[in-house]
Amino acid sequence: FYLTDWQSDEGALTTTFTARSILEIADQKEYLPGATFSNLYELAEDIMDFVGVEDYYIDPALLDIPTTGFPEKINARSALQYIGIAGKCAVYQDRQGLLNIRRFEVLDARTTYMNYVGEPDMYCGMVYVAVDNGYDMKNINFDNVYDVPQIKLDKLVKSLTIVAHIDGEEVEFTYVNAGVKEGTALKLDNPLIQSEGLASEIAEWILAESNLRALYSVNWRQNPCLECGDIVIIEDSFDAKKQSRIIKQEFEYQGYMSGRTDTKGGV
Numbered sequence: 001f002y003l004t005d006w007q008s009d010e011g012a013l014t015t016t017f018t019a020r021s022i023l024e025i026a027d028q029k030e031y032l033p034g035a036t037f038s039n040l041y042e043l044a045e046d047i048m049d050f051v052g053v054e055d056y057y058i059d060p061a062l063l064d065i066p067t068t069g070f071p072e073k074i075n076a077r078s079a080l081q082y083i084g085i086a087g088k089c090a091v092y093q094d095r096q097g098l099l100n101i102r103r104f105e106v107l108d109a110r111t112t113y114m115n116y117v118g119e120p121d122m123y124c125g126m127v128y129v130a131v132d133n134g135y136d137m138k139n140i141n142f143d144n145v146y147d148v149p150q151i152k153l154d155k156l157v158k159s160l161t162i163v164a165h166i167d168g169e170e171v172e173f174t175y176v177n178a179g180v181k182e183g184t185a186l187k188l189d190n191p192l193i194q195s196e197g198l199a200s201e202i203a204e205w206i207l208a209e210s211n212l213r214a215l216y217s218v219n220w221r222q223n224p225c226l227e228c229g230d231i232v233i234i235e236d237s238f239d240a241k242k243q244s245r246i247i248k249q250e251f252e253y254q255g256y257m258s259g260r261t262d263t264k265g266g267v
Helices: 022-026 040-051 060-064 076-086 196-210
Strands: 002-008 015-020 056-058 090-093 099-102 113-115 127-129 150-153 157-166 169-176 184-189 214-220 231-235 241-253 257-265
Touching (some): 002 022, 015 022, 022 040, 022 076, 022 090, 040 056, 040 060, 040 076, 076 090, 076 099, 157 196, 184 196, 214 241, 231 257
Parallel strands (some): 056 099, 157 184
Antiparallel strands (some): 002 015, 090 099, 113 127, 150 214, 157 169, 231 241, 241 257
8 A cells, every 4th residue: 555644643652544555546647548459458457557557467357358448538547447347347456455357256145055964973954154265264153243233225226227339339228127116227338338248248247236235234353364355154133144245344453353344245
């Protein structure tokens, strides 16, 4: 991270530091395309070089998405955001300073259980939770929370209109979220969506993510090994253990570690 400000706090033996990620630097630069590109991967590499990012990861799936690039000058941070959406990726910097354009793992909207019956050393019919990647550290259960997790529902998306830029023309495509009778209507205008096929893929992805509407807020011991975007399994007061994706992390240290984790997952 890059230090932008600091101060010694009045009446206390503490100092407050404010730091920003590489994306803050990208936000201060205007990207002017000067080359011809054949896919999103090449375009992303050119922007990384323009911003001065040396450590980065670009999902190889972007090699399969054709593009002619941006038609005019654009803010570098916005350019990365457009690439992320067109590539169905998240754009973020991890704690190691690596700037990622990476597709998330598919999140199972259902409660994740595995039933083992008659296995050695197991009671018949006993239920075990399937932990993502086999790591116990990704369980947030009642053994390490200070309060029962708060749960609320996000708004559903009823329809999504995508403005595609095809052969220099703006064409609108509207997609309806099946089974949703009431919800919000979104509109997406992305200059890198340059075909109806890509528009359809992105609409399916956005609508599927919007259906994961259970918002958890957990006050617990915290685990600094976890990153935003990681999938965790949360135990709640309804005796369910849900896969849920971390969207926000807060850490606090007062002789011991604690903090709050906000996640988003299926109902």
